[in-house]
Amino acid sequence: MTEQNFDSDVLKSSKPVVVGFSAPWCGYCKRLKPAIGQLAMEIADKVSFGGVNIDEEEELAKKFQVETIPSLMLVKDGQCSELLVNPPSKAAVKEWLEGKGVL
Template sequence: MSTVGKTDVANFESDVLKNAKPVLVDFWAEWCGPCKTLGPVLDEVASEIGEGASIVKVNVDDNGELAQQYGIRGIPTMIFFKDGQATKTLVGVQTKEEIKKSLEELM
């Protein structure tokens, strides 16, 4: 069973860009209501996809430089990475089915 992890500027390259598996990066903040709604959905997706992909969260308040680098204008924003490249972006709360489908396309 896979779980949702956290990453930051220091670990982003190893956790995301150099990860052999597809990675969903959730850009969020503690004060963001929709982000809190999305959290349990991502936990469910992580347990259902298992070890086939990784899901990590980036707190935009603590990692503003990453948010700026990836053009985050609103949160939650999910960016899907494969082989170090951003392949798809979803903004706002999404259904579990949409998130799973987007990850499975990369697996």
């Protein structure tokens, strides 16, 4: 995701979108990525997933006050949730989404 397509692909999306903020050099981001990918496939009918490389999209990271990566944000009906910072597991992300009422 980029600053150019964020409004159209995320804020105006017809279904909720989980935005993952990460960077290629982030070891924990790399470890979490497969779990997020599995979850994305499991719930693709309910939620979309996308990523923001904070090194390439610094303005988006600043706009959403991303200070620690990985961080996840849920965007539902154009509204952005608080960040889920450094989730420990796929189960934790799923529980977070359940708490947000999207699962």
